[in-house]
Amino acid sequence: MANQELTDDILREPEAAVVARESARTFRQRRYDGTGPRYLKIGARALYRRSAVLEWMYSHERASGAA
Template sequence: MAKDTDELPRRFVRTKEAAHFVGLCARTMEKHRTYGTGPRYCKVGGRILYDIEDLREWIATSRRSSTSDTDTTDIPPAKPHAARAPAYVGRPRER
């Protein structure tokens, strides 16, 4: 059995499981996907799949050690105006 996680196959989950993993509801994940404020995802046929590592990276972008930390980014709310806010306009999407 492999002890190094690099040798294991990548794990993908659907929206419901991804939402549970990050502590949100599935509808909120759908909204984040629609507004471009959520984690990266893949579309295979009609299914939306999230890589567990992408979910971890998305959450890690807002990791803080203090309320005064300024070197992190906030995950915006899943609302249309948040996607158009100046901090997120023109933000390159990684694919």
């Protein structure tokens, strides 16, 4: 296990939505659709590593003028 994984913040879904600057409802829908960030399923909870949410956000970065 990488050192980053040991110190990475674990977020509940509403907290992860805040990091992603999306509503909790939109963020949850992305999980259902399979278009959101990777998550951990612990019991009934969906939990997110802060780094996974940020990585997912950055993967949508586009150059200015790009389609």
